[in-house]
Amino acid sequence: MKKLLLLTTGGTIASRPTQDGLVPGMDGAGLAARLSAVAENYELTIRDILCMDSSNIQPEEWQLIARAVYDARDGFDGVVLTHGTDTMGYTASILSFFLRGITIPVVLTGAQLPIEHPLTDALENVRTAFAMAASAAAGVFVAFDRKVILGCRAVKTRTTGFDAFESVNWPLAATVDAGGLHVCPGALPPAAPALTQLDDRLCRDVFLIKLTPGLNPEIFDMLLSMHYRGVVIEAFGAGGLHFIRRDLIAKLHAAAQAGMAVVVCSQCLYERSDFSIYETGKKALEQGVIQGWDMTTEAAVTKLMWALGRTEDAAQVRALFRESLCGEVTAELE
DSSP states (O other), rough: OOOEEEEEEEEEEEEEOOOOOOOOOOOHHHHHHHHHHHHHHHHHEEEEEEOOOOGGOOHHHHHHHHHHHHHHHTTTSSSEEEEOSSHHHHHHHHHHHHHTTTTSEEEEEEOSSSSSSSTTHHHHHHOOOOOOTTOOOOOEEETTTTEEEEGEEEEEOOOSSOOOOOETSSSOOOEEEETTEEOGGGSSSOOOOOOOOOOOOOOOOOOEOOOTOOOOOTTTHHHEEEEEEEEEEEEEEETTOOOOOOOHHHHHHHHHHHTTTEEEEEESSSSSTTTTTTTHHHHHHHHTTTOOTTOHHHHHHHHHHHHHHTOOHHHHHHHHHOOSSSSSOOGGGG
């Protein structure tokens, strides 16, 4: 039997009702008692590393989780991480960068209803996660609703539906049907040197802005005064930024001159941004903005945090964003 490690962090899957609402309150032993039928085909080890609502999982927890996976990588065939759904996309993305080159599957999963609920989706999600973790398909993934998504392409798109996650601008890494688990080799992460040392440095001073018509450009002055080193902007359409009356382009130039890394992607969930199409985009490129292409917002934010944790050199950050490190950007778009 394949040796799997189940790491628990809390989330809805492990929550119980209280007078204050659902609160994570079940440890790994409690989960295991309800997973006996799901886990019987594996040699399963369970370790509790956190017990948190995923809204409270932040960069410090990302580093702790990455270390737990890294330290266990040689003793198991695969790792499954139970996690709350709200920030699962961010955790999956940053783990994709931290654990690039890992030689086993690392699969995040959770549930929209607690595992103790009679209608829970937890058992199906964990069953899929176990199958993917035992598949020998190396990389970081999200398993939900009988689908497996590359970690840096997973986005939560529904608040209550069991099909809570979608694979954005990327084929599914695997699917489940009556024939079992079907892995799509073309959707797996690109080849990378085997992970031999964990480097979990990151920069927490990254801000996300969703552009709205009439946004005051002085927000960039505020971010600079707060010592933010990077910003990700969700621009209009393929990359529109206004510069009439409220000149965002000039402020982006000032921010870049001051050493801030600016990544711009699209507010549209699907397809790519491309700043070579319109005048506004070309002006932005002239001021040094970095294209996000078809990256998810979660991947753009975490990649920028990861990149700025390694270098303060703007050219090096730009070079990292031109490269697909773990499948986060479609290579032919670069």
